[in-house]
Amino acid sequence: MKIKIKSWTGVATWRWIANDDNCGICRMPFENCCSDCKLPGDDCPLVWGQCSHCFHIHCIMKWLQSQQLQQQCPMCRQEWKFKE
Amino acid sequence: MSSVRLGYGSDRLVSNSQTKKRHSSDEENPSSPLQSRNKKICLEAQKEDIENMDRQKHANFSTMAPNGVRSMGLGKSKGSEKKVLSIKNLKVHQVAAVDHVSESWACLKEAVVAIQESRKLRENLTQEDLYRCVDNLITQRSPAQLYADLRDLTETHIKSQLENFINSSGDRLIFLRQVNDCWTHHCHQMKMVGNIFLALDRGYVLQTAHVSSIWDMGLELFRQHILEEVIVENRCVDGLLMMIEQERGGETIDRSLVKSLLRMLSSLQIYHKVFENKFLMATEQLYSREGQRLMQERDVPQYLQHVEKRLNEENNRILHYLDPSTKRQLIYCVEKQMLNEHKTALLQKGLDQLLDQNRRKDLSLLYSLFSRIKGGLDYLCSQFNAYIKTHGKTIVINPEKDRVMVQELLDFKDKMDGIVSDCFCNSDRFVLALKEAFEHFINQRLNKPAELIAKFVDGKLKAGNKEATEDELERLLDKIMVLFRFIHGKDVFEAFYKKDLSKRLLLGKSASVDAEKSMLSKLKQECGPGFTSKLEGMFKDMELSKDIMLAFKQNLQNMSKNSTLPLELSVNILTMGYWPNYQIMEVEMPSDMVQYQQIFTKFYLGKHSGRKLQWQPTLGHCVLKAAFPNGPKELQVSLFQALVLLLFNTTDVFSLDEITSRTNIEDTLLRRTLQSLACGKARVLIKNPKSKDVNDGDKFIYNKDFSNQLFRIKINQIQMKETSEEQQQTEERVFQDRQYQIDAAIVRIMKMRKIIPHNLLISELFDQLKFPVKPADLKKRIESLIDRDYMERDKDNPNTYNYVA
Ligand SMILES: [Zn+2]
Numbered sequence: 075m076k077i078k079i080k081s082w083t084g085v086a087t088w089r090w091i092a093n094d095d096n097c098g099i100c101r102m103p104f105e106n107c108c109s110d111c112k113l114p115g116d117d118c119p120l121v122w123g124q125c126s127h128c129f130h131i132h133c134i135m136k137w138l139q140s141q142q143l144q145q146q147c148p149m150c151r152q153e154w155k156f157k158e
Numbered sequence: 159m160s161s162v163r164l165g166y167g168s169d170r171l172v173s174n175s176q177t178k179k180r181h182s183s184d185e186e187n188p189s190s191p192l193q194s195r196n197k198k199i200c201l202e203a204q205k206e207d208i209e210n211m212d213r214q215k216h217a218n219f220s221t222m223a224p225n226g227v228r229s230m231g232l233g234k235s236k237g238s239e240k241k242v243l244s245i246k247n248l249k250v251h252q253v254a255a256v257d258h259v260s261e262s263w264a265c266l267k268e269a270v271v272a273i274q275e276s277r278k279l280r281e282n283l284t285q286e287d288l289y290r291c292v293d294n295l296i297t298q299r300s301p302a303q304l305y306a307d308l309r310d311l312t313e314t315h316i317k318s319q320l321e322n323f324i325n326s327s328g329d330r331l332i333f334l335r336q337v338n339d340c341w342t343h344h345c346h347q348m349k350m351v352g353n354i355f356l357a358l359d360r361g362y363v364l365q366t367a368h369v370s371s372i373w374d375m376g377l378e379l380f381r382q383h384i385l386e387e388v389i390v391e392n393r394c395v396d397g398l399l400m401m402i403e404q405e406r407g408g409e410t411i412d413r414s415l416v417k418s419l420l421r422m423l424s425s426l427q428i429y430h431k432v433f434e435n436k437f438l439m440a441t442e443q444l445y446s447r448e449g450q451r452l453m454q455e456r457d458v459p460q461y462l463q464h465v466e467k468r469l470n471e472e473n474n475r476i477l478h479y480l481d482p483s484t485k486r487q488l489i490y491c492v493e494k495q496m497l498n499e500h501k502t503a504l505l506q507k508g509l510d511q512l513l514d515q516n517r518r519k520d521l522s523l524l525y526s527l528f529s530r531i532k533g534g535l536d537y538l539c540s541q542f543n544a545y546i547k548t549h550g551k552t553i554v555i556n557p558e559k560d561r562v563m564v565q566e567l568l569d570f571k572d573k574m575d576g577i578v579s580d581c582f583c584n585s586d587r588f589v590l591a592l593k594e595a596f597e598h599f600i601n602q603r604l605n606k607p608a609e610l611i612a613k614f615v616d617g618k619l620k621a622g623n624k625e626a627t628e629d630e631l632e633r634l635l636d637k638i639m640v641l642f643r644f645i646h647g648k649d650v651f652e653a654f655y656k657k658d659l660s661k662r663l664l665l666g667k668s669a670s671v672d673a674e675k676s677m678l679s680k681l682k683q684e685c686g687p688g689f690t691s692k693l694e695g696m697f698k699d700m701e702l703s704k705d706i707m708l709a710f711k712q713n714l715q716n717m718s719k720n721s722t723l724p725l726e727l728s729v730n731i732l733t734m735g736y737w738p739n740y741q742i743m744e745v746e747m748p749s750d751m752v753q754y755q756q757i758f759t760k761f762y763l764g765k766h767s768g769r770k771l772q773w774q775p776t777l778g779h780c781v782l783k784a785a786f787p788n789g790p791k792e793l794q795v796s797l798f799q800a801l802v803l804l805l806f807n808t809t810d811v812f813s814l815d816e817i818t819s820r821t822n823i824e825d826t827l828l829r830r831t832l833q834s835l836a837c838g839k840a841r842v843l844i845k846n847p848k849s850k851d852v853n854d855g856d857k858f859i860y861n862k863d864f865s866n867q868l869f870r871i872k873i874n875q876i877q878m879k880e881t882s883e884e885q886q887q888t889e890e891r892v893f894q895d896r897q898y899q900i901d902a903a904i905v906r907i908m909k910m911r912k913i914i915p916h917n918l919l920i921s922e923l924f925d926q927l928k929f930p931v932k933p934a935d936l937k938k939r940i941e942s943l944i945d946r947d948y949m950e951r952d953k954d955n956p957n958t959y960n961y962v963a
């Protein structure tokens with residue numbers, strides 16, 4: 075038998091690489107969006123801090139705005155700096 | 159003109175130029191104080207005229223023309239040739255002949271008696287002579303005396319008339335005719351007498367209280383001496399009832415006789431007292447018996463038609479001879495006896511059958527008849543509702559009928575809609591009852607209708623579906639949406655819809671993007687954007703994937719060393735959470751494929767950091783170029799089919815075990831794959847031993863003799879027999895999703911309220927959650943959230959929860 079693949083349509087799923095199942099701020103699973111959003115994925119992305127904790131971007135932004143003095147990670151209380 | 163005709167016994171009443179003139183002069187002078195009374199007198203005379211004109215038409219008691227003058231002259235043109243008294247040119251010698259009181263009265267008496275006896279008047283006695291006599295007596299004696307004398311004369315005559323038929327032993331009809339003759343003669347006579355004594359009516363009668371007009375005096379006497387004789391009254395009324403009964407029994411009767419006699423009773427003002435009550439009682443008895451009998455003898459449609467016929471007949475009776483004032487009671491009586499008494503039996507016996515057989519004409523009749531009786535439509539409506547629930551349940555409840563459930567639901571809905579609009583006037587309460595019933599029965603079976611509706615839509619949106627035009631498809635989808643609206647577990651629908659949509663998108667099976675989008679917007683409209691956001695996300699992923707592939711190919715071309723890659727790769731990248739959950743599995747692939755896959759993964763993750771890519775081999779598919787001895791073919795296959803076939807490039811025979819170890823495809827999936835390649839329509843492999851199913855130890859051999867008319871061949875995957883497995887997965891997914899939604903709702907409420915009593919929390923949850931849910935399920939979720947420290951019981955009041963921030 076002589077067979078060659080002419081074309082191949084593959085399927086892949088993507089998800090966030092997170093160190094936890096849930097967002098530490100809104101407590102929703104990372105697979106779902108934050109409580110302000112309707113749709114997970116590109117519309118409600120995750121961000122990582124240099125402390126390696128990660129959150130929904132909408133959650134951490136709200137958190138940081140509510141902090142008057144220092145910008146701290148809500149999980150480890152280290153100063154919050156975005157990774158990269 | 160001096161010719162006078164006194165006619166009677168004919169159809170026409172007397173015409174007299176002088177009378178006419180007097181009347182018209184009054185008519186022309188609206189300020190005359192006599193006018194109104196005068197009109198009344200004329201009115202009475204007028205009745206006969208109108209009756210004559212109307213004889214061929216309908217009996218009509220109440221439409222006397224208020225203008226009594228107009229038709230007084232009608233008799234002239236067609237005056238009867240017989241019994242006409244003509245007095246010509248007598249003006250010359252009438253001078254003093256009637257000056258004396260006694261002589262005047264003698265003349266008048268002579269004239270009245272002549273009229274009463276239907277005799278000719280003396281040749282030399284003119285109408286004008288008679289007027290003068292009346293004037294003499296009024297001025298020279300007293301009008302009261304004249305009135306009394308006239309009354310005596312009339313009374314004597316009427317009394318004598320009674321003898322004519324009081325002892326008549328003839329049958330009722332003859333008796334009725336005698337009474338009627340007597341009555342019509344009386345009317346003629348009184349009209350002529352009234353004409354002669356016109357001055358008395360206009361002077362004395364008008365000016366004196368409690369004195370009736372001559373016409374009314376005649377009526378009073380007629381009633382007193384004729385109809386108030388018990389024998390006459392009874393025989394007359396009984397005779398009338400008998401005739402009506404005969405007519406109801408189907409015989410033809412002399413309607414004009416009945417009409418004339420009933421009119422007589424009305425004129426004498428005893429219609430209600432002596433006739434109406436007895437008539438209504440007879441009617442009630444007749445229809446009570448008839449209703450009971452026919453309910454036994456006839457089926458419902460026949461019965462309803464009969465009732466309609468009866469109602470028409472009775473209405474006709476009113477038009478033709480009954481007094482219109484009887485209408486309401488008469489019709490009510492028929493409705494009560496024929497319909498109201500049997501409404502329960504009618505619907506129990508007939509409604510299901512009529513609805514089953516879609517007998518629209520009968521149903522329309524049923525509706526119109528039931529709308530006549532009090533509470534009839536409410537009752538019909540509730541029975542209609544009950545029918546839909548019962549019948550509908552049979553459509554959804556039986557698993558053996560699942561294959562046809564949705565089509566039957568659509569047909570049933572069409573049918574019921576048609577009946578409501580055609581037969582039930584599209585009345586709001588029936589529309590509502592229809593909706594309520596559908597919503598009720600469709601949810602009698604958990605989840606299945608939602609699943610089947612989703613699958614039905616899939617069938618219509620898939621390529622190759624034979625629904626002719628886009629318009630037709632659109633209409634069908636609209637109808638589907640109506641069913642969908644009734645479903646309580648809309649998330650079950652969504653889960654199955656999503657599963658099918660993913661197949662359509664990933665396998666390129668969608669018939670039309672427009673139709674897909676249209677369905678999506680319908681769902682959005684129905685359930686809000688939250689319901690469709692993930693479905694829309696799936697379409698978005700498909701678009702994004704195209705862009706990524708363009709960028710990827712650009713990238714490949716830039717890396718020229720890879721330009722020799724032997725196959726074309728495209729990848730659909732799916733966002734987890736939009737799509738159904740797929741089973742993750744690793745399979746063995748040829749190294750060039752693995753390498754290609756790695757290149758793409760690296761490219762993708764380079765563009766999107768923080769992400770993880772999971773390949774889904776179960777969803778992949780390929781186009782293969784295959785060279786068979788009988789000619790080259792292009793095979794459209796799944797990735798698994800491709801992986802199996804690629805093995806045969808090196809060796810012609812493999813055992814099941816060998817294929818398993820070389821591909822690492824999960825056992826059930828592999829057997830299904832092999833079955834499709836060796837036992838399906840296009841058999842590129844041969845199975846040894848031959849059989850329908852793949853068994854342990856089977857060998858698979860490359861089919862050298864494979865041939866097919868087509869160049870491009872699609873090798874279908876064996877349809878998982880609507881695998882209870884797959885189905886369970888979907889249901890499980892729905893269940894998990896519901897848990898998650900309950901949790902999210904609880905947290906949302908707690909966050910807002912901070913402190914909330916248990917009952918209030920539960921009721922808010924019922925408001926928010928859009929799927930059926932039991933209180934026990936909610937309690938479990940609350941416990942779980944307490945365990946996970948999202949909330950706590952209040953220390954003092956365990957029935958209240960506090961939010962834990
Ligand atoms: Zn969050």
Ligand SMILES: [Zn+2]
Nearest residue numbers: 108111118132
């Ligand atoms: Zn968000």
Ligand SMILES: [Zn+2]
Nearest residue numbers: 125127147150
């Ligand atoms: Zn941290």
